[in-house]
Every structure is written in C-alpha cells, then in structure tokens.
Amino acid sequence: MDTSRRRLIALCAVQFIDVMGVTVVVSALPRMIADLDGSPAQVGLLVPVYAVGFSSLLLLAAKLGDRHGHRRVLITGLSLFAAGSVVAATAPGMTWLIAGRAMQGVAAAISVPNALVLLTRTASRADRDRALGLWNATGGLAGAVGLLAGGLTTSAVSWRAIFWGNLVLTAILMATLLRLVERDQKDRRPTPGIDLWSVIFQVTAVAAIVAAANTSARVWAIPTALGLTAIVAAVLLVRRERRTPKPLVPAGLWRPGFVAGLLGSFGVTATTSSLVVVATIYLQDADGFSPASAGLMILPFSVAVVIAAAVAGRLMPRSGPRKLLLGGLLLILAGATAAAIWSSTSALVAGLVLAGLGNGAGAVAAYGLGTAVRPEQQGSAAGLLNTAAQIGTATMVAATVAVATATTRDNGLDYRSGWLTIVGTAVVVVLGVAVMTRASGSRAGAAVHASRVLAGHHHTVGEDKRDARRCC
Template sequence: MNRERARTTVICAVQFVDVMGVTVVVAALPRMLSDLQGSPTQAGLLVPAYAVGFGGLLLLGARLGDAKGHRQVLLAGLALFAAGSVLCAVAPAVSWLVAGRLLQGIAAAISIPNALVLLIGATEPGRSRNRALAAWNATGGLAGASGLLVGGLVTDSLGWRVIFWANVAATAVLALAIGRLVDVKDTRTPTPLNAGSVILQVLCVSAVVAAANVAGTSWLAAGLLTVVAVALVPLLVVRERSTEAPLVPPRIWRRPGTVGGVIGSFGITATTSTFVVITTLWFQDARGLSPSAAGLMILPFSFAVVAGAACGARLVKGRARPVLVTGLTLIGVGALAVVVQPTIAVMVAAMVLNGVGNGIGAVAAYTLGTEVAPDEQGSAAGLLNTAAQLGTAVMVALGVGIATAVGPGVNHTSGWLTAATTAAVITAAVLVVARLRTPVGSPTS
C-alpha cells in the first residue's frame, strides 16, 4: 500500500469510527437499560445526546481547525472521543452513559470536518480527489449501517461495554497512524472564535433534534420545539452578518454549487438512514428476526454503498449535480417499491437501490460542496458534515415517530413513505438551487 492510499485509509477510518457511533448503541439499548436499571426516558437520551454534540458543533470544529491547525485539532478530537468512550465503558448508571455519549458526539464534531479537510488537502483536484471522496463517503455509508450489525453482534456475544473499550483502542491506533502518515502544511488563519454564533447554533440544532425525537410521543411538544428552532434562526443569521468572525463566511452561501451540495448531503443521509432503520425494524417485527440477524439482512445496502461510491467517483467529473439527482431518485424509487410490495425479494432490491443511490449521491454532494477556495475548505467541510448528521438525527427520529404514531405498533409503510417523500423534496430543492447564478469570480459549481 503506497503512502497516499494508506493516508486515505487512515483518514477514512476516522469517519468510520465517528459515524458508526451514531447507530452502534441502538441494538444495545435494551441490554444497557437492563444492566443499569435505567428508565425508557433515559434511554431516549442516548442517541440524541450524541446527535446534538455531533451535529451542533461541527461548524465550530471546522473553525477550530482553521485557527489551530487541522491535524492538531483532529488528534485532540480523537483523544476526547477516547475519553467519552471510557466514561461509557465504566458507566455505573445511565446518566454516565448519556454524559459519555454527549462527549463522544462533541469529539466527533471536532474530528470529522478536520479529517475531511486533510483528505482534500492531500489530493489533487480531479480523479485522485474523486477517488478519495468516494472512499470517504463509502466509509460513512458503511459505518452507519454497520453500527446496527456490530452493536447487536458484540452485545450478544461479549457485552455492550466492549463496544466502548474497542473505541478506545481504535482511536489510539488512529492517532498513532495520523501522526505518522498525515503530513500537512500550516494553514492556520488566526481568527477569533464566535461564541455567540456557536451558542445560538447549538441551541437551534438541539431544538430541531429534540423536536424530531419527541414527535412520536407528543406532537404538541414537537411543534413547540420547532417554533423555538425557527425563532432562533433569524437571531443566528443576524449574529453571523454582524460579526467579524462568522462560523460560515457569507460568500459560501452565495455559491449555488456549495448550497446544492449541502442540501444533497442532508437529503442522502436523511433518506437512506430512515429507510435502513425502518427496514431493520421490519425484519424484526414482521419477520421475527433477532437484532443481529436483522443487521445481517442490511448487508446488501452496505455493499451497494461501496459499489455506488466507486461508480460515483467516475461519474461526477463535470456532472456532479445530475449524479446527485440520480442518486436521490434511486433512493426514492427503492423506498416506494417496498411500500407497494414489502416482500424479501423487493426489500433486497430496494436496499441495493438505496445503497447505490447513497454512494453516488454522497460523492456528488461532497464534490459540489467542496468546490471552493482553499481558505473555505474548513467551512465547507463543516457545513457538509453538519447537514449529513442532521439528516440522520432528524429524519430517523421523525420517520420512526411518524411510523409509531400511525396505528398500533410500528407502521413501516409510513416510515418508508417518509423516506420517499423526503427524497422527492430534496431533489426538487437541488434542482431549484441549480437555476441560481454563480457569482463572478467564484469557483465553478
């Protein structure tokens, strides 16, 4: 393995560990609750705690990398992730697990955007960078689906605490490999951190994630939290426009390519994550499979993500937006297929369509979103990853909430329809943004 390929592998492994953290505890939740005598309310905080830390602080993580150096901040994020993992591994109560999960989410927010900037900085525009982005997105897609499988298998065979001790070992190995393989030029920009914008953004993200998570139990509470989030947005916009150190440079928002990439990044994870989670529940509820067996049934999706990302790397040159639209269309068609005919054969075909759509669509979204000036790479990476994590955190919770709110038990059809509808809405948004003009002097998009 040559040095460039080894470097890409190590950086993508950071993405794998951090993104798998979103779903790896899902299958372990019942065992965790039983062992620590926790309440369902406490268990309901475990996944959102990670999502709030992850989605809420990605932009701050990107800005920290710009100010302090991307490799240094990435290594700090890995150390913090290990600390959060230890807190979870030794947890004597569910409250410790919630605190550890929040710390892990914050660490992931610090690590992911800086890893992406290092990946982009280590490759030349063109085929080399497209291959690297394909590997990055294939890793993310695999990680999300693998978390459901790995969490179930490890919990059943070795116990849920092993999940977190394995995280500690993985982060130690990654830190050593990054120190040895990742050479980076000093690209620091000494800009002050904008605490006001960070606080407003975290509050807004927290309200959105909380609204999605309570939708299944109280639509009134979800509506009130949504109102809070909507009220915070204008305050954040005013703050960003008035400060000398915005979290996102204003010129980023004037680039249709970047905006389209961000919308697409949200849509790809929002649709496929919802589809995979609802389908996993269907295998358990309708087919009586164990969590581990249900996780194994998701493997066609995982393999298709890798194949799709490899194809995406070859297809995106000069036509990233059509490839993104194609990916979203495949996802929507797959979700609609199981609504019409929920059989095992159709389910496998739909998972393949979703996986291919995820692979080619994510590569296209990141290609669009990262076609910016070098000093904007950190902000673009933060935006793309924030959108992706919010897509998972918000739409999975909302999809499950809708599925459980319609009739007794889980109405899987409603969940799949949510994924298909989201794909259609995001596709329309990408096409609308495509009609906007790119400002003179901006990178092509």
C-alpha cells in the same frame, strides 16, 4: 503502499470510528440497561446524547480547525473520544455511561469535519474524487459494522468491551495520523475570529431540532418546546450572521453549487435513513423476522452504498458532480417508490439496494460540489455538509415515523404512508438540486465565456459547456 494512500486510509478511518459510534451501542442497549439498572429517563438520554453532541458542534469544530490548525484540532477530538471511551467502559452507573457517550459525540463532531478538510487538501486534484468516494464508502460501511460488531461483542464478551475496543482503535489511529499527516502550516494571513453569539445560536438551533426529533414519541409538549427553541435560535442566528464582521459561514460560500451540495447532503441521508428505519420495523412487524434476521436483510443496502461510493469516485471526473448527484437522488426515489407500490419483502430489498446505490453515488457528488470552494472556506463547507447530513437523518426519520403512526388505525405503523413520505421528500430534494445545479451551471458557463472573451480566445458552445462542467 505509498504515504499518501496510507494517509487517505487513516483519515477515512476517523469517519469510520465516529460514524460507527452512532450504531455500535444499539444492539447492546438491553444489556447495558439491565447491568446498570437504568431508569426510563436515563434510557431515553443514552442514544440522543451522542447525536446531539455530534450534530450541533460540527460547524464550530470546523471553524476552530481553520483558526488553530486542522491536524491539531483533529488530534484533540480523537483524544477526547478516547477519554469518553474510558468513561463509558468503566461506568459504575447510567449517569457515567451517558457522560461518556456525550463526550464521544462531542469528540466525533470535532474530528469528522477536520479529517474531511485534511483529506480534500492533501489529496491531489486527480485523486480528490476517489478520496471522496472512499470517505463516503467508509461512512456507509461503518453504520452496518457498528450494528454487527456491537451485538457480537456484547454476546461474546461484554458491552464494556465495545468501549475498550474504541479506545484501542483510537489510540492506534492517533499514532498513525501523527506520523502521516504533516504539521499545520502557520498562515500569515489574519484568521477571522469567531463570534460568540453566532456560536450560541447555531449550537442551540441544531441541538434543539435534533433533540426534538429524538423525543418526538414522548409527551407532545417536550418536542414542541424544543422545536420552537430551534426556530427562534435559527432566526436569531440569521440576523446575527448578517450583522457580525466574523460570521460562522462566509457570505461568499452561499453559491448555487454549494447550496446544491448542501441540499443533496441533507436529502441523501434524510431519505435513506428513513427508508432503512421503516424497512427494519416492517420486516420485524409485518414479516415476522427476528431483529438479527432483519439486520441481515438490511445488509444489501450497506453493501450497495460501499460499491456505489467507490464507483462514483471514479465516474465523477467524467460525468461531473451535478449529473451524479441527480442520478443518485433519482435512484433513491426509485427505491422508495418500489417499496410504496409493491408491499412485499422482495420489492423492499430491491428498493433498499437501489437506495443504497443512490446513497453512495449521491453522497460523493454532494460532497464533491460542497467542498469545491476556496481553501479558506473549506472548514465552513465541511462543517455545514456534515451538519446537513445529521439534521437530515434526525428530522426526517422522526417525521416519517410520525406520519406512519398518525395514519394507522392500530398501534403499529402505516408503512405505505411512511414510504410515500420518503417519496415526497425525495421529489422535493430532486427539484431543489435541479434548480440549484442549473443556476450553478449557468453561472459557471457565463464565467468561462467571459474569461475566454477577455483572453481573446475563439470558442464554441460545446467548449464552454465542457469547461463549465469541470468547474462545477
């Protein structure tokens, strides 16, 4: 195996470890709480603290990579993840365990966008789409492996072994990356600084909205206050970004193709995460499956994600990311519709497979559109794409469960309402992406036409369309 392929696998392993960190503790939660005698308030913090740290700092971490070198910042993030693993593995009480999980969430935010930038920069043009396919396939596999590995490790050894395993894997990965990834090259061009107020407003807005989504089942005043905080911080962020000479996101990044990728990244995770969560509850509540059996019934979704992402990486050079993204979103829409129309286990599993295929293809295409930017913009692009994906999961899972809870007559969920909420979300995202990609295609076609005229070339409409597709 040549060096470039080993480097690609190592960078994708960063995605694997950090995404697996979200789900690996789920199966172990009862044992952790019992061993450490956790209070209800502490239990409520254990899962959200990772999600808040992960989602809120992605954009800042990517900007720090632009300024200080993506390899250097990536290694720093992995070092912090290892330190958090030690704190969690040796935790004498719930407070220390929560602190360790918080460190891991922050470390994941530092690591993932910088690994993505290094992956897109080091892969050749011919291999870039396949690399993105492997990146997204790795993320899809990590979620399922986390649930399985966490449960098996806790049952066979101890929940503390999960974090010791994280430490060993992270140490091996750091050693591999230090050997395979070249040192950061010093850029002679001046790097714009980072506006402190923009950072404060951005982190506050994302952290508040993710925290609100994770506390939506509690007293209404808490998520309401957090939601209002997120809105105020977002308004202040937009105002600050327009005025500061050092914006977190360069103004030139907001082009239709990038916005389509950003909307696709949000939509793919928002719809499929909600579908998986509602399906898991349905299988246990309505069909009487045990938690382990319900997990196995969800497994075809993860397998479909991995297969579709790998295939999409090979198809995208021929089909273009726009068609692939729309096709993936339509598959997700079909899967959610099947679950809503035919309320049966077989229809649900078939819907999960369709949604998994759509997730794999759509995520690759969204990242393909979103990272097709100038080198100096790739850090911001990677940070925003990952932030959109995290917000999609956090907000829409909570919204779907809230709708399903509000429309039921008993203490359970109205599953059809939940699935119809996912269908509606998918329709809105499909329409938004269609508008953005059409605008992107028109702009690219006009640019190609103008370049040909200036160069004095004769051309046909078909040639312009083919060149526009390659651009976008």
